Amino acid sequence: xxxxxxxxxxxxxxxxxxxxxxxxxxxxxxxxxxxxxxxxxxxxxxxxxxxxxxxxxxxxxxxxxxxxxxxxxxxxxxx
Numbered sequence: 210x211x212x213x214x215x216x217x218x219x220x221x222x223x224x225x226x227x228x229x230x231x232x233x234x235x236x237x238x239x240x241x242x243x244x245x246x247x248x249x250x251x252x253x254x255x256x257x258x259x260x261x262x263x264x265x266x267x268x269x270x271x272x273x274x275x276x277x278x279x280x281x282x283x284x285x286x287x288x
Contacts, residue, residue, distance in 0.1 A: 210281075213258055213274040215249045221279035222246055228276035239267060246282065 215221055223245045226233055240263040241247070251259040256271025269277070 210279060211275055212247070212249070212260070212269070212277040212279045213252070213256055213271065215279060215281070217249050217252055220246060220248050220282040222282055224278040224280055226277050228273055232273060232276075236273075240265070241267070241277070247279065 212221065212223075223241060223243055225243060226236055226241060228236070236242075245262060248261040249258060250261050250266060256274060258269045258274050260267050260269060
C-alpha cells in the first residue's frame with residue numbers, strides 16, 4: 210500500500226521508494242530506505258503526511274508519498 214493510505218499512529222515498514230532520483234537520494238540521506246520502520250504521525254487533507262523515521266519527524270508531500278510503498282508491521286515484529 211502507499212504510505213498515504215496508512216492510518217495515523219500506524220507502524221509500517223518501507224518496502225520500496227519509487228520517486229525521482231534526486232528526491233530518492235535526499236530521502237535516503239534522511240533515513241527513508243527499504244526496510245526502514247516509519248510511523249504516521251499526522252495526515253492532512255491535501256495528502257501531506259508527517260511521519261516519524263529514526264527519531265525524526267519528516268513532512269512529505271502527496272507526490273513523494275505516492276512513491277513510497279509500505280507494509281503494516283505486525284505486533285510481534287515491533288518488539
